[in-house]
Amino acid sequence: MLVDSHVNLHGEKFDEDREDVINRAFASDVSTMLNICCKLSDFKDVVAIAEDYPDIWASVGTHPHDAKENPNITADELIKCAQHPKVIGIGETGYDFHYGYSSEAEQIHNFKAHIIAARETGLPLIIHTREADELMMNTLKTTIKEEGPFSAELHCYTSGADLAKWGADQGFYFSVSGILTFKNAHDVRALAKDMPDERIMLETDCPYLAPVPYRGRRNEPAYVREVCEALAEVKGWSFEDTAKRTTDAFFNLFEKAKRPGATA
Secondary structure, three states: OOOEEEEOOOOOOOOOOOOHHHHHHOOOOOOEEEOOOOOOHHHHHHHHHHOOOOOOOEEEEOOOOHHOOOOOOOOOOOHHHOOOOEEEEEEEEEOOOOOOOOOOHHHHHHHHHHHHHHHHHOOOOOOOEEOOOOHHHHHHHHHHHHOOOEEEOOOOOOOOOOHHHHHOOOOOOOEOOOHHHHHHHHEEEEEHHHHHOOOOOOOOOOOOOOOOOOOOOOOOHHHHHHHHHHHHHHHHHOOOHHHHHHHHHHHHHOOOOOOOOOOO
């Protein structure tokens, strides 16, 4: 049984064959998926997919690229959406200064609102961080010092080793993607090798980051098998052990999600 902890199935790239994509995932032993909200304006579409399938869940949040869409976002807005029974996480949120789509001030305000929402709801924070290690660590350190610890995931982690080690020391979880299969992703594989064995999850981030041998194509949840194979090689685990460890990690972090077949 596999879990894809980060999908974007509501996007227009799946409009023509969304049901087929989902069915292919289930046929490939992908039992559970988490559909990620990157803009509040997409929330209804994100959660609608989760409503249609018992083993697809949803998050609520604003990606740092889209912080400009909600520059005055409040934690209360996120908390209200998080009351939906299929919402199990807050995010994705964080910092990304690679393209500069949203200003630093907009990203900081957004991120802090998400942290408050995660703390108030008790739901895990799904963190995106790119080219922002120092600011990310400073923000999280200050928040934890002032308000106390909270649960979080550093998703699709490709940032620095210092931030990864610090996050691991805080009890944060990590997720790895098809980047693990890329020929030149030596640094990412080294990071994955050192990630906490019981706090690592799989994701596709579909439709992005398709793993080898599908690189360059639209990604989809069925391809999380290739991510599992890559992580197994990095960690020196069997495929079956990797699948179990990463599945257990998902349900340990996202406690609101129900395992397939579990009674209410």
